[in-house]
Amino acid sequence: MNELALKEFLYKIADDQLILGHRNSEWTGFGPLLEEDIAFSSMAQDKVGQSQALYEILHTLGEQSPDTVAFMRNANQFHNCILTELPNGEYDFSLIRHFLYDTALAIRFDMLTKSSFKPLAELATKIRGELKYHTLHANTWVKQLGSATPESIERLQNSLEYALPFALGIFEKSPFENDIISAGIFEGEDVLKSKWKTKVEEIITQTKLRLPDVSSMTPIEGGRVGKHSEHLQPLLDEMSEVFKIDPTAEW
Amino acid sequence: MMTRTADDIYKLLEEVKDPEIPVLSLVDLGVITNVEVEGINVSIEMTPTFVGCPAIDMMKSEIVEVLQRNGIEKVNILVTFRKPWTSDSISEKGKAALKKFGLAPPPSAQNLFTDIDILEHVPCPRCSGTDTVLKNPFGPTLCRSIHYCNTCKEAFEQFKPL
Numbered sequence: 001m002n003e004l005a006l007k008e009f010l011y012k013i014a015d016d017q018l019i020l021g022h023r024n025s026e027w028t029g030f031g032p033l034l035e036e037d038i039a040f041s042s043m044a045q046d047k048v049g050q051s052q053a054l055y056e057i058l059h060t061l062g063e064q065s066p067d068t069v070a071f072m073r074n075a076n077q078f079h080n081c082i083l084t085e086l087p088n089g090e091y092d093f094s095l096i097r098h099f100l101y102d103t104a105l106a107i108r109f110d111m112l113t114k115s116s117f118k119p120l121a122e123l124a125t126k127i128r129g130e131l132k133y134h135t136l137h138a139n140t141w142v143k144q145l146g147s148a149t150p151e152s153i154e155r156l157q158n159s160l161e162y163a164l165p166f167a168l169g170i171f172e173k174s175p176f177e178n179d180i181i182s183a184g185i186f187e188g189e190d191v192l193k194s195k196w197k198t199k200v201e202e203i204i205t206q207t208k209l210r211l212p213d214v215s216s217m218t219p220i221e222g223g224r225v226g227k228h229s230e231h232l233q234p235l236l237d238e239m240s241e242v243f244k245i246d247p248t249a250e251w
Numbered sequence: 252m253m254t255r256t257a258d259d260i261y262k263l264l265e266e267v268k269d270p271e272i273p274v275l276s277l278v279d280l281g282v283i284t285n286v287e288v289e290g291i292n293v294s295i296e297m298t299p300t301f302v303g304c305p306a307i308d309m310m311k312s313e314i315v316e317v318l319q320r321n322g323i324e325k326v327n328i329l330v331t332f333r334k335p336w337t338s339d340s341i342s343e344k345g346k347a348a349l350k351k352f353g354l355a356p357p358p359s360a361q362n363l364f365t366d367i368d369i370l371e372h373v374p375c376p377r378c379s380g381t382d383t384v385l386k387n388p389f390g391p392t393l394c395r396s397i398h399y400c401n402t403c404k405e406a407f408e409q410f411k412p413l
Contacts (some may be wrong), residue, residue: 035387035397038412044387049303053332119332123302126335132302133388 005176006117008079012174013079013108013225014054019068020101021047022090022239032091037063040094043134050127057119070241072247075233076226079113079174083166085232086139086224093163095145099138099203100167104196106131109191117185126135139203146207153208160204161212168193168219255323257286260293263321267313270306271392274348278308281340284333292325293318298336301393334355338413350376354395355409373409375400383407 024044031037055066063069083101088094109131112124145152169188174180181188197214204211222228255348264283265276273319277283277297284404285296295314301331338357341349346356355376380402387397388411393407 035389038387038391039389041394045305046301046391047299047303047305050307053302122332122335126298126302126332129335129337130393133411137388 002176002179002183003061003178005174005183007017007063008176009057009180009185010054010058010061010120012081013059013077014051016084016101016105016170017047017051017054018193019078019080019235020084021045021051022099022235023084023086023094024098026088027094036091039137041046041100043098043137044133045100046130050130052209053123053127057123060119067243068247071243073236075236077238078159078226078228078232079224080228080232081166081169081172081223081227082220083163083169085221085235086166086230087231089159090155092145092152093159095138096156096159096163097167098134099142100200101170102131102134102138103203104167104170104192106135107195107199108186108192111187111195120185142203142209143206146209146214148202156207160209164212164214165220166236167218167242168214168217169223171196172219172221174224230231254290255288255293257288260286260288260318260323262297263312263323264295266317267310270309270313272349272352272354274352275341275345277314279342279345279348281342281345282310284331284336288341291323292327293323294327295327296331296333298330298332298334300336302332304393318334324411327403336413338410341410349410353377353407355398355407356412359412369394370398370409370412373398375403376407377405379401 021044024040024047027037027040028044029037031040051070052066055063055069058069059065083097086097106128108125109128113128115120115121115124142156146156147153171193173189177188180186201211261278264278267277269275269280280299280300282300283295284298284391287294295368297310304306307330309329314328315326339359341357349356354375355373366404370388372381373383373385374381378400380400383398384401385396386399386406390397390408394411396411397406397408398409
């Protein structure tokens with residue numbers, strides 16, 4: 001197995017989870033209603049915990065400890081897709097991002113339960129169940145607000161159109177894509193993207209939203225190779241602020 | 252010193268409770284997945300209920316504390332996902348304790364649920380009535396959801412099926 005390919009693959013999933021987990025945590029205390037405050041905070045906790053478990057696997061492959069890789073890297077060393085680092089904006093954008101991202105993530109982990117890399121397959125079996133609650137949450141709200149009032153429909157529609165090119169960046173291929181597929185670690189981004197499209201359509205058709213034709217859209221890529229928007233570095237600075245005061249502190 | 256068997260260790264672990272649900276031991280919660288004793292060395296494998304559960308470190312240190320209090324010095328704990336936890340890992344005794352505590356025990360999660368149905372009409376832990384609604388699939392901890400009983404007119408929590 002190409003170990004570099006495997007590491008790159010684990011980093012991108014872990015980084016996605018850490019960065020969106022951090023964004024979700026920014027809703028703590030600011031949710032439009034208490035239930036949503038709790039939901040986004042809980043999903044933040046799940047995502048950061050799941051990223052830690054993936055960083056632990058990387059640690060067994062010789063990478064630095066989870067805290068070090070989470071807090072000490074610069075933006076250009078992160079492999080997350082740009083979608084996850086965008087600021088929360090208003091609730092409509094956060095909801096649509098959550099829907100588009102977690103739909104893909106749930107399918108990814110479902111596929112990973114069959115991974116040839118056993119520690120990942122075992123972890124995926126666990127995480128798959130947890131993500132059911134994330135997609136359940138996203139689907140419920142997209143269906144409700146996507147059919148509610150003219151304002152809620154228009155807001156979700158605008159956010160959907162804005163977020164989709166970024167969401168397509170989830171499937172940006174790494175230089176090792178073929179190694180990952182041939183080693184049986186993952187079936188590949190193309191398979192994931194096609195399953196994702198079917199699932200997104202299935203939910204959106206139950207609403208008054210219109211799904212633009214994603215096949216004619218240009219994906220916004222770069223995140224997987226460390227080329228990020230201007231939003232990532234400030235996020236990292238804030239996230240690691242306390243850790244960096246004393247990196248050797250015992251917690 | 253007397254040699255202990257794995258069964259002895261399980262009995263001692265009955266003393267260690269879930270820090271967030273003090274009526275439930277780690278054994279009944281189902282997070283202890285293996286115990287091996289070799290001479291004076293005790294190896295324990297455990298697995299978290301949720302990957303992001305922040306209580307796992309506390310559970311580990313309480314295990315060590317309880318075993319040391321009972322004269323077992325060499326304790327090695329491995330957290331692993333080899334046998335992932337599901338809510339079906341909770342023992343019948345554990346489920347009864349949850350209900351008594353006021354937390355609705357999880358229904359069987361054998362077939363991962365595909366829609367919201369399994370979370371609706373959860374029997375109320377107080378009156379056992381099923382005229383209840385799901386208020387939030389997320390609750391005060393990762394493993395709980397929030398429900399409302401139309402009969403009691405009170406909110407309650409459920410240990411989530413997973």
